[in-house]
Structures are given as C-alpha cells and as structure tokens.
Amino acid sequence: MMRLPVSALIGLCLTTAYFAAALLAPLIAPFGVAEIVGQSWEPASAQFWLGTDSIGRDLLSRMIWGGRTTIFVAAAATALSFGLGSVLGFFAAVRGGWVDQVLSRLVDLLMSIPSLISALVVLSVVPVTIPVLILVMGILDSTRVFRLARAVAVDIAVMDYVEAVRLRGEKQGWIIFREILPNALSPLVAEMGLRFIFAVLFISTLSFLGLGVQPPMADWGGIVKENKEGIVYGIPAALVPALAIATLAISVNLVADWVLDRTTSLKGGRNAR
Amino acid sequence: MTLHPVARLAAQRIALGLLLLFAASVLIFLGTQILPGDVAQAILGRSATQQSLATLREQLGLNEPALTRYFSWLAGVLHGDLGIALSNGQPIAPALAKRLGNTLFLAGAAAVIAVPLAILLGLISVRYLNRWPDRLISAVTLATISVPEFLLGYIVIFFLAVQYQFLPSLSTVYDGMSFGARLHAIGLPVIVLVLAVLGHMMRMTRAAILNVMQSAYVETAELKGLRPFAIIAKHALPNAVAPVVNVVMLNLAYLVVGVVVVEVVFVYPGMGQYLVDHVAKRDVPVVQACGLVFAAVYIGLNLVADIVSILANPRLRHPR
C-alpha cells in the first residue's frame, strides 16, 4: 500500500468535509435556509458563528445550505458533461470518418464562443431553474471533455496493441472497453476534478450575476450578491463564500493531482508497492 | 499563380475564421430560439395581455419564419445596424459602440500590465526553475487561479478601497473625463483582471519557454560554450516567440470573459454590464448583439494566435 502524501490527505479531508456538509445540511445547519433570526449583518457571536447576512439570516446556515446547492449543481453538471463528452469523444475516435468530423466541428463551433457568453445568451430566453442550469452548464462544458477523451482515445487507438487486437478480429466493444478505456481512465479522472471546480466557479458566477440559483434558495455565488453592499461598510460577509470556493477548489485540485500520480504509477501494473 | 505557403495558410485561416464567425452568429441566433413555446410569452411572463403579446411579436418579427428573421438580422448586422432594444426602443449600435470603447479601454489597460508581467514572471520561473522564486510564483498564481473574478473583486475592494481607501470602489466614468481621472477610476478592476489572467498566462508562458530551453539545440548552444545571455537571445528567444505570443492571445481571449463579471462588480459602464443587465431584462436583440461582438473578439484573438504561429514557423517561411 502506498503512503498518502500530506497534501493529498489535506485535500481529501477538506473535500470530504465539504461533501459531507452538503449531504447533511438539514441535520447540521443551525437554522433554516430562509429563516430570519436576527438583525442584518450582526457580527460573529456564540449564537451566529459567522454572524448574520443582509436581512438577518444566520450566515453559517446560509453557507451550509448554499454549499449543498452549489456542490449539487456542479456535481450534476460535471456528471452530465462527462457522460456526454467522454462517450461521444470515444465514439468519434474509434469510429473516425464523417462521424468524427461532424462531432469535432460542432465542438469547435461551440468552443468558438466563450461558455459564459453562450450561457447568458441562452438564459436570456429560458426560465432560470436548477435543471436548466445543469443542462446548460453540462452541455457547454462537455465540449472540453469531448476534446480530451477523443485525443486520449486517438492516441491509444493507433498503438500497436490495439492494431494487434483489430487484426485478431475482436469486436468494437472489446476494443473500447477492454483495450482503450482502462488506459484512458487516469487522465479522465484527473480532468473530472478540474471540470468540477470549473462548474463550481461557473454556477457561482452565474448566481452572482443574478442569473443562476434564484432566491430564496441559497448558493455561494448568491450569498456574495446578497451581501456585496456590506463590503463598503467594512462588513466581510460577502468574502466568506470566497474562502469556501477557494479552499474547495484547491482541495479538489490536490486530490486530482494525487489520483493522476497514483494511476500513472499503477500503469505498469504493481510497480507502486 | 502560386502563393507562398505562409500567405496561403494565413488566407486559409482567415477564411476559416470568417466561416466560424458566421456559424457562431447562427448559433447565437438559434440560442435565443430554442425555447419550445413562445418567446414573447417567456419575455413578458404569464400575466401579459394578449395585446402586449401581439405587439411584442410584431416588434420581434415573430410572425415571420425563423430563417427570414435570421437573414434580415444578419443583413442589418453587416450594415452596422444591430436592431432596436426592446427595453427602451433605442437603436442598439450607438449605445453598444460607446460601451465597447469603455470595455476595450479597461481590457487594454489590464493587458498592458498583465502581458509584460506574465512574461517576466515566466522568465524568472524558468531562470530559477524548482528553486524558491519559481515555487513562490507557482503557489501565488495557483491561489489566484482558484478564486473566481468576482470574489477577487470584493477582496480588493475590501482591502484597497474600504480599509485603506487607495482607490474608488465604484468605477464611474463619464464623457469629458480626463485620461488620468479615467485611469484612477478603473484602478481596482484593472488589478482584478490582471490577477485573474496573470496566473494562466504566466504558467503557460513558463511551460512554453521551458519547452524551448530543454530542446536539443539549446543544449548544442550550451556545449558551444556560449554565454547564458547569448544562448537565450540567439537560440531560445527566436523559437519561443511564437508559443509565447500564442499563450498571450489565448489569455487575452480569456480576459474578454473575465471583463463581463468585473464590470458588474465595479458597476463599470462597459459591454459586460450592458449584456448582463439585458439578459435580466430578457432584451433579446441586445443580448444577440452583445453575444456576437464578444464572439467576434474571441474568434479574432484566436485567429491572431494562429497566424502568428504560421508566420513564426521556419518550415513554412522557408519551404524546401
């Protein structure tokens, strides 16, 4: 068994803590998400650990509930972008020909417009709901997964061992699942971490612009928006989500690095004892 | 007539860029048509009266088929007519032009600082590879990459505008303002934009230079006993220019997106704020116009990056 590096351990602990808080929000949040329990912008106290927000709701509770929304939306969008992007990417790489051409050009086109701009264009006519947000983010982000999955699979598909298997007469299914997938997994897993972070930043940005999660639901970007007026009075409530987003992003990064490192060392089998 | 391969490839890229821009305009138009129901209904909401719906449909030309609407929109765009805003009935083009000017001023100021700084930091990182200056730069840039722009914005407001009051927290600009006053007004958003793009730009620059420094021809130069300065100036730099310019262009394209959010944070009257305001108002013609302009800038910068790579490639410049 390999020793867990300190950085990976810290990353793993923090990531787990955030996900646990998101899952257990109803149990651990001291107050309800929209419950007004005090004056606006009360300082931190024994009762309100992080103080209260612009209209007197407990900031810690808002943060926990908001984390639940942010992490759920980001995770769902990541799952969608991975499902869509990697399946289509592998398919394009193995099939080649016109299928590959059509899919690749479509992705080029989608990527020729910045994701945020595309999202804003669509959200100008579509009602902003959680499923819509997940769908829009997932589809826009699947382009990046597609490119990676296709590139990795193309690299593998030209290897002599894949040629040997084709010469044996094996079916497409065996080639994709037994020869290509096991070797494509580690770069994809590491990429999943990065895409999740990107999704967290994306949904937070949209909510901050008022075009993401709608009140009274809480999410981290929205908490910044609600409390931004306080900044000029020296009230740091809007900065609390900053800390949450940054630490989550860095922790997931650390875990992804470790996964990549570990899986590449496993590539040769059991060298990493 | 045979064209020089560089000219031929560059012409190909430009044609491809125009094609991409055309396709992007289709995509932006389609993006506002994807709603299964009635756009007018979606814009006005459930409580709208039949009459106001009919008026809006007329205004949007919804009674025409989509294809006709697209081409009349495209024809207008090509003549510099971006249509009429739904929210105030004014033509979009003049309002957008002024805001585009403001945005380019802000993004340009950020680029003027970020580009040399990123290249300098990249060079320092390579010079002190894996020693403390490199590690310090890496750690700091990782932190700035991990924080979204709007949060960077409030962090700098909190510390630089509220706690110490160096710079104004709102970037108000108006006609007739002096150049110096404008610069003072955009101080904070520029800092945020620089921080937002610096990390990526510096890391990619570092990787590009490192790639050149580890090449066999730089080893040859070292084995010739050349001075470190001569190695960098004569052998590394000519080969590093293209990848570095590429990196810079890609990151300037990234800056275009960053500017949207930063303008909202600092209430700066640029394209980004204009777009976000009108998305909230569901003013479809304005959103389409802004989307097209952003896409054009983005595609244009990527095109410049491509063409620089072609121009710098000795194999293409001096064919066999």
Add this chain to the structure above:
Amino acid sequence: MPDSAVAENLLEIRDLVLEATSYPPGEPPKNVTLVHGVSLCLQKGKVLGLIGESGAGKSTIGLSAMAYGRGGVRITGGQVIVNGRDILKAGARGLRSLRGKEVTYVAQSAAAAFNPAKPLMGQVIETTLASGQIGRAEAEARAVDLFRQLGLPDPETIGTRFPHQVSGGQLQRVMTAMALCPKPDLVIFDEPTTALDVTTQIDVLAAIKRAIRETGVAALYITHDLAVVAQVADDIMVLRHGRTVEYGPCKQVIEAPQEEYTRALVSVRSIDHVEKAEAPPLLSIQNVTARYKGTGFDVLKNVSVDLPPGQTLAIVGESGSGKSTLARVITGLLPATRGHIRFDGRDLSPDLTGRTRDDLRELQMIYQMADVAMNPRQTVETIIGRPLEFYFGLRGEAKRKRVQELLDQIEMGHGFADRYPAELSGGQKQRVCIARALAAKPKLIICDEVTSALDPLVADGILKLLLNLQAEEGVAYLFITHDLATVRAIADRIAVMFKGQVQRYGSKTDVLSPPFDDYTDLLLSSVPEMRLGWLEEVLAHRRMASAGN
C-alpha cells in the same frame, strides 16, 4: 592498455563516477549510479571508440569530457583532465573557454541539434567568430572548405539554407563541419550515424574518417555498433552497465577479444542456418500495388513474392522502401489497389473486414516495439490467453495450462503469468509477443523489425528462439528488416525492396551472390563488416567501379 608514456595525453579521465536522480511516480526520488569508476586516456590526434549497449553509460562518459551532464546527470567522482587541467574544477568561465573551442560535440540527431529558426552558416561559424581571432569572411571560407572536405553538395551555398531544407545525412556532415570549424583538439562523436540509413551511413562515416585524418583532431567516437567503430578507432573501450569490460587497441579487441562479453559482441549473428529447398508457396503475393488515401503516388508497385510453408522470406530495404507497407497490405489494414494475395490455396480478401476468423488466426503479426504492442494494463496471462479464448474457446484451467505451455516454449518458465509488461525486460516482452502470436497456431507470422529495438545479444536470443519454433511448429515467417546480418542468419528466401518495388528476389544464396544489380550491390557493400580496413576496401572498390564506367 594504450601506452600513455609516449605522447602527451590530451584527455585523461580517472575513476569517473556519474550519478542521476530518478523520480519513479508515487515514490520518493532515489539516486542511481550510472558510471562506476571508469578511467581512460586519449593522445593528440587519436580516436578512441566507446562501445556498449543502451544504458552502458557511453554517452554520459563522452559528455563528461565537456564537464556536461545531460538531463540531471551529475559528475560525483573522479577527474577529467583536458590539456593538463582538471575541467571539473574549472568555473563557469573556464568551461565556456573549453566548450566549443577545445572540445566540440556532434550529436546523434543533427536535425534536433540545429536551431530551426536560423540558417546553417551562422550556427557553424558561431564559436569561431566568438573567439575573435578571425573575421566573418575568413570563418565562412573555412566553413566552406570543411563543407567541401566533407563531400557536401553545393558547399558554397549550403550554409544559407535552414536545417529543415537539408537531408539527414547532409545535416550530420554539416554538424561535423560545425564541430571542426573552431579547430578543436578533441571532437566527441555521439552515435553520429545511428539514425541514418545504411547506404547513407557509409558516406557519412567515410567523410568523418577523412576529416579526422586531414585535420589531425582527436576524437571520442561513441556507438553501439562494433563494426562501425572498428573502421575509425585506434583504441576501443567496451562498456557495460557503466563499467569497463575491455579496453585496448582496436586490432586486439576485434581480432583477439579477451572477455566473454566482447567475444559475444564480435561474433553476434553467427547463427548457422541452412537454406531450405524451394516448395509450392503458402503465401503468394501477385502484382500487388497499393497507395495511402489522399496521396498521389503508389507506395508499392507491382510487388510479387512467394513464401513456402515453414520457411522464412526476408523483406530487406531502407526506410521508405515500402517494406512495412507490404506487411499492412498482407494483414488487410491497407487494402491493395491492384493484385492478389493467395494464402494456403485461397484468395485473401484485400480488406480486413472481409476475412474469415481462420484467415485472421492463421496470419499473425509481431511488432518492432514490444512495449507498445501489449496493453500495459493486462497481465501476461491475459495477453497470451485472450487469443486462446477467442479462437479456440479455451477457459479456466485449460487456458491456464496452455498459457504455461506457451511460456515454456518461449523459454520463460514459471512466475511470469501474472506479471504486467512493465515488469518485463525488453527481450522478455518480445518473447511474450511471440507467444501471443503462437497461441493462435498460425501458419504465417509477419515479423516487422522485431529485433531492431533490442540490444545485439538479446536480439540474437530472439532470433535463435524464432528458428527453434520454426523447426518445432513448421510456421513460416515473413521477416521485415533493414539489417542484412539478421537476414543472413535466418532467411531462406530474400526480396530486396527499393522505392516500392522488388529490386531482387530469390533464394538466399542467389540473392547474396554476384552478379548484383546496382542497388543491391550498394546495399550489401554498405553494411559494416567486423574487420579492420573494411571501409577502405569498399571505398577503393567503388572508386574503381566508377572509374571503370
């Protein structure tokens, strides 16, 4: 040992120790010793050949004569004395005056070693100009003289070209000119002809030898090919795993090697293979023409060859001759545009998708790079077992048993079945690939350069194994190679290919006996032979032949 008392030593290396740090992923970095206390000396105007397999430490020793460690290699012990001073103690300034002036370097890949953004001339005269002793015009004149001496075409104008505008063999000569231009005392040649085709190699080798003799420069000549070094060196040092195996005058090392390892190197490819009699063909390629999609020319033109069962047909040619394309056509990866392939009495479909399972099973393939020919995430048992399962439906215990039989057949024995490819040596990997092909009970195995990535002794073992298996199983080989020594060792029939056409074809004795056509003559006479004076003989022979015309 070479007598060091007679002449002044130009270069003396004493007890050199070289180390590097390796970073295995997921593990703490560790120090590896690459060279364990090697000593050598070289007098003015002499040539010392450093020879060994990959990983022997020959290149790192060569570079230490410039006090340079490539890719994190550190000199951690010993002395390197050039012209009487210990260069390991010289500071940065001292090293700059040494490198490129007293000692210069010729790399294996000149294509990568030249700056792609600049014309050649400026790079060739760069250090000569920097020394400040002569002006640009004089330096350029000196470079042009060297270009002429090295037999480069258009010596007056070749300097204005960019590296990518010059062929590989020419670039290697330009790099030699670059090394000689500052009039150094010592040139380090690091495998200067390894990347070249055999007919190009002989010209570059002759040019280098002539230039060394005419300029009177001393040289360290590093190569893995003993026959090459025998042509240019005065002394030879044989290295293995970073240690000296044998060190002495060239004549003695080649003709009377003292050590077992050297004897093995000298006698490589001594396999005695008696050619089999002609028989009706198993594989018959008839007038095959092929081209790659989107290209305007045929890579194979009207190729016809036959291969009887249980025999070996060697396809010989240089890079670009179309020999590997022929393999792709036979396997059906690249359907022929014209012609037929008959196999075991039936027509093979030109396209892979049109072939039956038995077609596929009876025709197996072994690749040059065994590393990438096996899925790194499968164990040896899966790799060899899958064809058993796929073609014969073997499962469970029956499959395990058969895998073990195959492992015994390739002389690997027990304990390998659950290993991953990364846990095997280069030779073992190639053996597993052979077992995978054998598992299908094929009638024909296509061997595409299967020994060229291996060190000579390991390659020898693989060839012997292939011959034994042929005797046991009666399998036929289509053996694609550029190495004529290998061909002599194993072929029954030979086809020489050049520019997509079969230049010469017949039984081994016929093809290798005169009279030759021009190309076959050039090819055969270009292969270095393991004896002193071979290069001069060939060159004299060629001069006479061209004078006779």
